[in-house]
Amino acid sequence: MDFYRIECFLAAAQTGSMTKAAEKMCISQPAMSFQIREIERELQVPLFIRDHNGVRLTEAGKIMQAGFIHILDNYRRLLDKALSQTYGKLRLIIGYHGFINWAGIHNFIAAFSDRHPEFEVVVMQQQWRELADYLEIGAVDVAFLETSELADRDKLSSMHLFNEGTCFAMRRSHPLADREKVTVDDIEKDIVIMNNHPSRCMNELIRHLRNSGIREDRFRFFDQLDNSLALAAAGQGITSLPLSFRQDEVDLSYVEYDSPECYMSYSLAWNSNTENPAVKLFCAEVSRETWPYG
Numbered sequence: 001m002d003f004y005r006i007e008c009f010l011a012a013a014q015t016g017s018m019t020k021a022a023e024k025m026c027i028s029q030p031a032m033s034f035q036i037r038e039i040e041r042e043l044q045v046p047l048f049i050r051d052h053n054g055v056r057l058t059e060a061g062k063i064m065q066a067g068f069i070h071i072l073d074n075y076r077r078l079l080d081k082a083l084s085q086t087y088g089k090l091r092l093i094i095g096y097h098g099f100i101n102w103a104g105i106h107n108f109i110a111a112f113s114d115r116h117p118e119f120e121v122v123v124m125q126q127q128w129r130e131l132a133d134y135l136e137i138g139a140v141d142v143a144f145l146e147t148s149e150l151a152d153r154d155k156l157s158s159m160h161l162f163n164e165g166t167c168f169a170m171r172r173s174h175p176l177a178d179r180e181k182v183t184v185d186d187i188e189k190d191i192v193i194m195n196n197h198p199s200r201c202m203n204e205l206i207r208h209l210r211n212s213g214i215r216e217d218r219f220r221f222f223d224q225l226d227n228s229l230a231l232a233a234a235g236q237g238i239t240s241l242p243l244s245f246r247q248d249e250v251d252l253s254y255v256e257y258d259s260p261e262c263y264m265s266y267s268l269a270w271n272s273n274t275e276n277p278a279v280k281l282f283c284a285e286v287s288r289e290t291w292p293y294g
Helices: 002-016 017-024 030-042 057-085 100-115 128-137 201-211 225-233 277-287
Strands: 048-052 054-056 091-098 119-125 142-144 156-170 194-196 219-222 238-244 253-257 262-273
Touching: 002 017, 002 030, 002 054, 002 057, 002 128, 017 030, 017 142, 017 262, 054 057, 057 128, 091 128, 091 277, 100 119, 100 277, 128 156, 128 201, 128 262, 142 277, 156 225, 156 277, 194 201, 194 225, 201 262, 219 225, 225 238, 225 262, 262 277
Parallel strands: 091 119, 091 142, 194 219, 194 238
Antiparallel strands: 048 054, 142 262, 156 238, 156 253, 156 262
16 A cells, blocks of 8 residues: 555545545545545445545544554654665754745745754645644644644644734725724625635634624635635635735735734644654744744
8 A cells, every 4th residue: 555545545534525635635536536445445444434515434444544644654754764864864844824925934944944954944835724734643843833723632732923913805996905904894894705724723713703793694705715815806805814914916905904803823833752853953943033033
């Protein structure tokens, strides 16, 4: 059994959807279904229950999920050791979510890499929930995460970095686009476009927005943040996002949301059982900086 097929199985188990698992693995949905059928054929046991809501693990599937996570974890540890013996460098895989310049992380990583050429630094951009999953199985060494994604993850350690408010992205011709801040009363007639990614942090943000007074019937949900921003730029509504996600070159205005209910919290996280010495050094240098960096 190859490791790619195992990763496909774990992606389907984590997302509960063949379509979302295929997106995560950058393959087509039929190709993902083929990988799952092949692993079930090879094991001669059904791993998923399929229905109109997606897929969920059978009891046998839950056993295999735990085992495969352990197998991949050990494999990656062995590979890292082999690479360090071959090339003389330890690899440090750093994960984050957002635009390239989010929170100044790209500048910090560049400075860290310059100071420590003995490490091979790799950057992975992924959704916050997936990064937390990758930390648990050892596919990522450290990750910058929205703090709520760390709940109930006993394998992970973390340090808090910063909190921030939220804003609304809207077309530059929108009547509110020139405001510095808006209240819930200002946007009561607007459609609020949100990413429907099934993560704890996205659910928390939507909960905050509802608690701030935005009515349920004003929400519309679409896949991917880029889709939400494209719809906002096309004048189909406004979309909520963290203040640090603002992009000056995009044809949108970003207006701060004046609500204490809506905020985001960020942390640096790592696997508590890591044996990679680069992780301890990276965390120590992160802790000495003020975030957002720069």
